[in-house]
Amino acid sequence: MSTNRAPFDHLSDADLLREVPRLAACERHATASLIASLAVLDTRQLYLGEGFSSLFGYCCECLHLSEAAAYDRITAARAARRFPVILEHLTEGTVTLTAIRLLAPHLTEENHAGLLAKAQYRTKREVEELLAQLHPQPDVPASVRKLPAPAPPRDVSLSTTAARADAPPERTTLQSEARSPTTLPTETLRVPLAAGPPPRRAEVAPLAPARYKVSFTIDAETYAKLREAQDLLRHAIPDGDPAAIYDRALTALLAQLAKTKHAATERPRWSDGPVPGSRRIPAEVQRAVWARDGGQCTFVSPSGRRCAQRGFLEYHHAMPFALGGEASVENVCLRCKPHNTYQAARDFGPWDRRHVQDRGRAARSQHDGTRASTSSQTNHERRRAHPACEDEPRLRR
Numbered sequence: 001m002s003t004n005r006a007p008f009d010h011l012s013d014a015d016l017l018r019e020v021p022r023l024a025a026c027e028r029h030a031t032a033s034l035i036a037s038l039a040v041l042d043t044r045q046l047y048l049g050e051g052f053s054s055l056f057g058y059c060c061e062c063l064h065l066s067e068a069a070a071y072d073r074i075t076a077a078r079a080a081r082r083f084p085v086i087l088e089h090l091t092e093g094t095v096t097l098t099a100i101r102l103l104a105p106h107l108t109e110e111n112h113a114g115l116l117a118k119a120q121y122r123t124k125r126e127v128e129e130l131l132a133q134l135h136p137q138p139d140v141p142a143s144v145r146k147l148p149a150p151a152p153p154r155d156v157s158l159s160t161t162a163a164r165a166d167a168p169p170e171r172t173t174l175q176s177e178a179r180s181p182t183t184l185p186t187e188t189l190r191v192p193l194a195a196g197p198p199p200r201r202a203e204v205a206p207l208a209p210a211r212y213k214v215s216f217t218i219d220a221e222t223y224a225k226l227r228e229a230q231d232l233l234r235h236a237i238p239d240g241d242p243a244a245i246y247d248r249a250l251t252a253l254l255a256q257l258a259k260t261k262h263a264a265t266e267r268p269r270w271s272d273g274p275v276p277g278s279r280r281i282p283a284e285v286q287r288a289v290w291a292r293d294g295g296q297c298t299f300v301s302p303s304g305r306r307c308a309q310r311g312f313l314e315y316h317h318a319m320p321f322a323l324g325g326e327a328s329v330e331n332v333c334l335r336c337k338p339h340n341t342y343q344a345a346r347d348f349g350p351w352d353r354r355h356v357q358d359r360g361r362a363a364r365s366q367h368d369g370t371r372a373s374t375s376s377q378t379n380h381e382r383r384r385a386h387p388a389c390e391d392e393p394r395l396r397r
C-alpha cells in the first residue's frame with residue numbers, strides 16, 4: 001500500500017500549520033456528507049438489495065467502517081434526519097460526532113436547538129454532565145462485589161453498552177447486526193480473546209449535578225486495605241461506606257502530594273533562598289511558583305493560547321540553568337514535560353545531552369567567572385546547614 005506522507009514532508013512549519021486545519025475541515029465536510037447520504041440510504045433501505053440485513057452491516061462490511069465508527073454515523077444520520085441542523089454543526093466542527101451520539105436519544109423538537117447550542121465545543125465528559133443535569137439519576141448504592149476469576153481463553157459476548165465506543169473496537173467482530181435505532185445500543189459483540197476477558201475499565205459517570213458514579217476493579221490486597229480502613233473508621237463511618245472512605249483517602253493523598261509536589265506546608269522553614277549554581281528549587285520558591293502559576297503549565301503559544309495541562313508538571317527555568325539561570329521565583333515557572341522539552345530544544349537546538357552540558361559549562365563559566373568552581377562546595381555547606389533541602393525535587397534539566 002502506498003502512503004501519502006511525502007507531499008507534506010517538504011512543507012515549512014507555517015505551511016503545515018495552515019494545511020492541517022484545512023484538511024481537518026475537509027474531513028468534517030466529508031463526514032457530514034457521508035452521514036447525510038447514509039440517512040437517505042437508510043430511509044430507502046438500499047442496503048437490503050446489496051445483500052445486507054441492516055445498515056450497520058452495510059457500513060461495517062461494505063464501507064469498512066469499524067463498529068464504533070458505524071454506530072456513531074448511523075446514530076447521527078438518524079438524528080440528522082429529524083434535525084438537519086446537526087449536519088451544519090458537524091460540518092463546522094462546533095459539535096463532535098461523539099456528542100451527537102450522546103445527545104441523539106434526548107433530542108426533541110422542543111429542546112434540540114438549545115441542547116445543540118449548549119454542546120458546542122464541549123468535551124465528551126462535559127456533554128455527559130449536560131445530560132446528567134437534564135436527566136438527573138439517583139445515587140447508586142455503594143457496593144463491593146467479588147468478580148469471577150478470569151476465564152480460560154475463549155470467545156465471550158458482551159453488550160455494546162459495556163464495550164463503549166471509545167473502547168478498542170478493533171478486537172471485536174459483530175455477532176448480530178443492527179435493525180433499528182432502538183436495537184443498536186443492545187447489540188451483542190463477539191470478542192475473540194487470546195487470554196481471558198478484557199480488563200474492566202474504570203468509569204466515572206455523572207449521575208446528576210455534582211453527583212458521580214465511580215466504578216473500578218481492585219485486587220485482593222487493596223480490598224484488604226479497604227476492609228481494614230472500614231474497621232478502623234467504624235466510630236466515624238459506622239456503615240463502612242466505601243465512598244466516604246474513598247473521600248478520606250483522597251483527602252489524605254492530596255495533602256501528601258501537595259507536600260511532595262509543590263512543598264506545601266503550614267509551617268514553612270526559614271531559608272536563605274536560591275543557591276547559586278544549584279539545580280535545586282528551594283521549597284519557598286516551589287510554593288510561590290505553584291501558587292502564582294495556578295498549578296498549570298504556563299506555556300503560551302504565539303497566538304496567545306495557554307497550555308491547559310495540569311499533569312506531568314515540572315519547574316522550568318526561564319533563563320536555562322545551563323546558561324546561568326537561577327532557581328528564583330522570577331526565573332522559575334511551571335511547564336508540562338512536553339513543553340519543558342520543547343523549550344529545551346528551542347534553547348539548545350536538537351536534544352543532545354553532551355552538547356547541552358558543554359554549552360552549559362561554557363555559559364556558566366562566562367556568566368559566573370570563578371563562582372562555578374566554588375558553588376559545589378557552597379551547596380554542600382548550605383545543605384549541611386539546611387538538610388530539608390535534600391527533600392526538594394530535582395529539576396529535569
Ligand SMILES: [Zn+2]
Nearest residue numbers: 297307336339
Ligand atoms: Zn504545556
